[in-house]
Amino acid sequence: MSADMEGIKGTMLVLCLIGLSKANNSPSIDGVVYNVCEDTPIGASVFTIKATDAENDPLTFSLTKPNDEYFAVESSSGKVSVRRTLDREASNVMELGVIVSDISTETPGILTIILLEANDNRPIFQSSPYDIEISENTAVGTSLFRALATDADTSSGAVIQYSIDEVTPSSGSSLFRIVPTTGEVQLAGPLNYTALSTFYRLKINATDGGGRCHYDTINYFSSIAFSFITVVDVPDLDPRFIGVPYVGSVEENSPVDTNVLTVTALDQDTGVNDKIIYSIEDSTAAGLFKISETDGAISVMSDIDREAIGDTVALTVKQLNRASKLHPPGSTGS
Numbered sequence: 001m002s003a004d005m006e007g008i009k010g011t012m013l014v015l016c017l018i019g020l021s022k023a024n025n026s027p028s029i030d031g032v033v034y035n036v037c038e039d040t041p042i043g044a045s046v047f048t049i050k051a052t053d054a055e056n057d058p059l060t061f062s063l064t065k066p067n068d069e070y071f072a073v074e075s076s077s078g079k080v081s082v083r084r085t086l087d088r089e090a091s092n093v094m095e096l097g098v099i100v101s102d103i104s105t106e107t108p109g110i111l112t113i114i115l116l117e118a119n120d121n122r123p124i125f126q127s128s129p130y131d132i133e134i135s136e137n138t139a140v141g142t143s144l145f146r147a148l149a150t151d152a153d154t155s156s157g158a159v160i161q162y163s164i165d166e167v168t169p170s171s172g173s174s175l176f177r178i179v180p181t182t183g184e185v186q187l188a189g190p191l192n193y194t195a196l197s198t199f200y201r202l203k204i205n206a207t208d209g210g211g212r213c214h215y216d217t218i219n220y221f222s223s224i225a226f227s228f229i230t231v232v233d234v235p236d237l238d239p240r241f242i243g244v245p246y247v248g249s250v251e252e253n254s255p256v257d258t259n260v261l262t263v264t265a266l267d268q269d270t271g272v273n274d275k276i277i278y279s280i281e282d283s284t285a286a287g288l289f290k291i292s293e294t295d296g297a298i299s300v301m302s303d304i305d306r307e308a309i310g311d312t313v314a315l316t317v318k319q320l321n322r323a324s325k326l327h328p329p330g331s332t333g334s
Contacts, residue, residue: 024055024057024105025054027100027102028051029100029109030051032112033111033112034046034114035114035116036086036116037115039120039213041082041214042085043082045080045081046080049078049080049098057102058103060075061076061098061101062075064097064108066094066095067096070086070096089121089152095111095113096111097110098110116213117154118211119208119210119211121153121157122221123221123222124149125149125206126148126149126150128225129226130145130185130202130225130226132144132228134229135231137236143184144229145184145185146183146184147183147225147227151208155209155211157209157210158209161208162179162181162183162205162206163180163204167203168201168203174188175188175190183204185204193234194268198230201229202228203224204226207220207222208220208221235267235321238320238321239266239267239319239321240265241263241264241265242266246263247261248298252306253304253305256302257299259297259298260298262295263319265296267321275294275321276319276320277321278291278292278295278318279293279317280298280315282315284313284315285309288309296317298315298317
């Protein structure tokens with residue numbers, strides 16, 4: 001110790017300063033599941049991201065994959081709007097990436113978007129057009145075919161009702177009916193190839209049960225299909241002789257096979273074009289004449305003696321078509 005310090009006594013105070021900093025907590029994402037109508041228009045707001053920060057720092061919101069191309073977000077408020085058209089039928093649940101940031105930290109998260117059903121699909125007919133052929137003698141009440149439509153929507157939007165909007169020609173409107181719930185088309189009245197039309201066109205309507213989501217009004221969708229029905233003729237009419245009565249002459253002692261006359265019959269079933277069979281059913285002088293069953297030509301069958309039979313012979317000729325077993329015995333002419 002130096003001489004200068006001798007005799008000096010004192011106290012030294014040492015100060016130690018410790019700096020404390022307050023910890024900054026990351027933001028918390030509070031809501032992760034949101035419902036969105038699939039028919040929400042582009043630009044419309046759908047929900048606001050729920051997030052909090054312990055220090056009440058201002059939050060910034062942004063979107064990331066997956067599916068950030070479908071939505072947009074206001075960075076300061078977290079309000080989310082639709083950016084692209086949504087489709088529940090493609091996927092009814094979507095995940096959306098989100099990042100919430102405060103001044104110095106950020107929190108990533110995944111939101112679950114549940115798409116709510118909107119009636120936005122039309123019924124689609126399967127296997128149309130419905131082209132069929134039916135016989136004119138088809139029984140009333142017979143099921144002709146089923147018009148089937150499907151709808152990609154669910155709930156009431158998938159419930160389809162069927163109706164026949166139009167029948168061409170209109171005279172056939174009472175001939176056909178449809179079961180509203182199944183689309184089964186039935187014959188409601190008798191057909192007639194000769195007296196009525198041989199062709200009908202049915203305009204069939206399928207309408208869904210409607211639905212709504214984003215909008216207040218209920219949307220209904222319908223589709224149209226056509227059925228082309230061809231009526232097939234059946235042999236239900238007897239042939240008819242033309243030009244009756246027939247009168248012919250032949251000399252006695254004419255050679256066998258000498259032609260006397262030809263009778264002609266037409267089949268009234270115009271759509272069948274069936275062959276007609278001719279025969280001699282009765283004669284006042286049996287065995288003198290014969291007839292060709294294919295063309296109705298009457299010719300001499302045996303020697304003719306005018307003195308024995310007189311100058312007049314009456315023949316009763318019968319004709320029928322090959323399908324006439326349905327309508328015996330055909331018709332006759334003299």
